[in-house]
Amino acid sequence: VQLVESGGGLVQPGGSLRLSCAASGFTFSRFGMNWYRQAPGKGREWVAGISSVEFTSYGGSAKGRFTISRDNAKNTVSLQMNSLKPEDTAVYYCHAKERIGPAEYWGQGIQVTVSS
Secondary structure (H helix, E strand, O other), X not given: OEEEEEOOEEEOOOXXXXXXXXXXXXXXXXXXXXXXXXXXXXXXXXXXXXXXXXXXXXOOXXXXXXXXXXXXXXXXXXXXXXXXXXXXXXXXXXXXXXXXXXXEEEOOOEEEEEOO
């Protein structure tokens, strides 16, 4: 099983980034997908989720600025992040949770830094 994030990096405040997560080794369409993040010195925070039938939900920090999407044909989930703020700086993690069952998986994380 692998979840591999890409698309992170350094961006100026107000800018945009698109994170992607490529999944392999499990039946992607049976899993809800989430993005979490962890800022330095803080706990892991849920950012956004998308169910196996593409129902989406967002944490308070992401509402109106971030959009989560998935492509079941390509086994990918993405997070479009707009109007980025310095407080969005964190390591972002891709997470998979089986819709019916206990299985869940984490990616290794990818750094997003918002700074001028």
